[in-house]
Amino acid sequence: MTTDFVAEPLAEDALLLRFGESIDAAVNARVQLAARKLRAANLPGVVDIAPAYASLLLRFDPFARGDARGRGEPPHARLPGEIKTILRQPQSPDARAPTRMIEIPVCYGGDCGPDLADVAAHAGIAPDEVIACHAAAEYTVAMLGFAPGFPYLLGLDAALHVPRRANPRTRVPAGSVAIGGAQTGIYPGELPGGWHLIGRTPLVLFDPSRDPPALLAPGDRVRFRAIDAVAFARLVEHA
Amino acid sequence: MTFEVLKPGLLTTLQDAGRPGFAHLGVGRSGAFDMPALRIANALCGNPSDACALEITLLGPTLRFHAEAWIAVTGAPLSVRIDDTDVPAWAPLRVRAGAVVALGAIAHGCRSYLAVRGGFDVEPVLGSRSTDLNAGIGPFGGRPLRAGDTLPIRATEDARPARPANWRADPRPWFDADPARPLRLLPGSHLDQLTDTSHKQLFSKSFKMQTDSNRVGLRLSGPVLEWSTPIEMVSEGCVPGLLQLPPSGQPIALGPECPVSGGYPRIGQIAAVDIPRLAQLRPGDALRFTRCTFDDAFAALQEREHALRQLETHIAARLAP
Structure with a gap:
């Protein structure tokens, strides 16, 4: 149930809705549904609705209704009830699950994925099997964070769960597809990082001049498709 | 121009x-x-x-x-x-x-x-x-x-x-850069999981802002704060003013460039009305915290917003030809 949550005021202009305490696809699906319903509801003054794994952050203008002298209940006291009412209502057509499926071409291994062999060794399988396994699954974007456009993906096969690197890199190349623990994600820009790099995509994950600026949004479904180094170079040229 | x-x-x-x-x-x-x-x-x-x-x-x-x-x-x-x-x-x-x-x-x-x-x-x-x-x-x-x-x-x-x-x-x-006036702190999700000693220290001891602070976060040093039970949490939404406690036991107050999510436990939230005072802390400055409720913090914010709008109106009138 999307109404099964705890609302915690975070700040005078922020509210956190907690749907669970763990990284879990069912919990995240409830977070995404709540986010869609609240977006569709267009609550006055609410400016950010940002899903995390098990929670939803709402930020609002505390003075959106009325003047600064504001009468009545302050928003941190009033909003939880209003949200509960909205989430209790049946899904409106606007709030239906998005059917976006985004395919991400990835050049696995080699210079693009310097940690592929380490991941294979840890998993006790061949590098080709790591690639086949990573590219076979269907993922869901649980949340974006860490850096603009960085997707945290749910759906990594348990065989590929590998603890983070003991020594994080100070610079990970943009487009790197990586595994950290039970999570897989893609570095949108050159960033520091402690995850294992298994490949790279030529796609640009984040570009502030684009609308929308991020390639992926929370709730999107994602598939990886293996490409070779020649195709990677060609796609980089055309990116 | x-x-x-x-x-x-x-x-x-x-x-x-x-x-x-x-x-x-x-x-x-x-x-x-x-x-x-x-x-x-x-x-x-x-x-x-x-x-x-x-x-x-x-x-x-x-x-x-x-x-x-x-x-x-x-x-x-x-x-x-x-x-x-x-x-x-x-x-x-x-x-x-x-x-x-x-x-x-x-x-x-x-x-x-x-x-x-x-x-x-x-x-x-x-x-x-x-x-x-x-x-x-x-x-x-x-x-x-x-x-x-x-x-x-x-x-x-x-x-x-x-x-x-x-x-x-x-x-x-x-x-207002008066270090004697504590910053108002709203209770954070994990505040009650501090040890009794750490809880007391948070609201009685002085903290110092470290040199490796910036618009992302202000690193504070002071008594090492400890949890009564270890806290496991998944990454969730962050906002400026959030007071996080990393494993070092030394709090970090988030600034305007903070990431949108983070996985450190939360001990408090600096009241919005005191964020400008947080902004005016410089490395080496001392700061203290005092408990505040959401209702009081909101009332103080309303009062400040009202005074600010009055001043803006007053300045506009003085500038009018």
Whole structure:
């Protein structure tokens, strides 16, 4: 149930809705549904609705209704009830699950994925099997964070769960597809990082001049498709 | 209409009211750390309250104006000189074409704001002219100003103050770097899981701001705070003012460039009304916390917003021809 949550005021202009305490696809699906319903509801003054794994952050203008002298209940006291009412209502057509499926071409291994062999060794399988396994699954974007456009993906096969690197890199190349623990994600820009790099995509994950600026949004479904180094170079040229 | 940056100062960036609406894509808000100071600087220039201005850190820039302009400086106190003549902060100032405006070192406090009539004519990025240094988003590719940069000023019909500035706004309610006054702290999700000793220390001991602090977060040192039980949590939404406790036991207070999510346990949230005071802490400054409820914090914020809007109205009336 999307109404099964705890609302915690975070700040005078922020509210956190907690749907669970763990990284879990069912919990995240409830977070995404709540986010869609609240977006569709267009609550006055609410400016950010940002899903995390098990929670939803709402930020609002505390003075959106009325003047600064504001009468009545302050928003941190009033909003939880209003949200509960909205989430209790049946899904409106606007709030239906998005059917976006985004395919991400990835050049696995080699210079693009310097940690592929380490991941294979840890998993006790061949590098080709790591690639086949990573590219076979269907993922869901649980949340974006860490850096603009960085997707945290749910759906990594348990065989590929590998603890983070003991020594994080100070610079990970943009487009790197990586595994950290039970999570897989893609570095949108050159960033520091402690995850294992298994490949790279030529796609640009984040570009502030684009609308929308991020390639992926929370709730999107994602598939990886293996490409070779020649195709990677060609796609980089055309990116 | 432009000015040229002769010396950039220590860390000078363009900031406005921030970049809301993109948290779900991992983009934080950024924006001026001391918002009332930004708003008053804009009011003194007859600008909309959320216009973009310079945020100056510890040491001010030197600028050459290529056309006549109307400026105002607010925030932490620092010397303002126009062609070697001292002029007051917190007042509308007229700058002749060709004049050099030199801002000095900030004596106490950390951040000052320089607004210019018309605002800066730079392209907004995702709806805002704020610089996010950490994410590299904003004007100038999200970097601080450098010597040689040219900043375009949006032309206005009245580029000079209608009246000479023989008055100034009173900075006292709006700039407060008194370390004796504690910052109000709202209870965080995990506050009750501190040990009794740590809980007492949080509200009785003094903390010191560390040198490796920036607009992302202010690192504090003080008594090592401990949990009564280990806390496991998954990453969840963050906002400026959040007081996190990493495994070191030394808290971090998040600033305007904080990431949109984070996985450190939360001990508190600095009341919005005290964020400008957080913005004015400089490395080495001491700070203390006092407990506050959401109702009291909201009432204080309302009161400040009311006073700020009154001041904006009052300044607008004084500037009217």
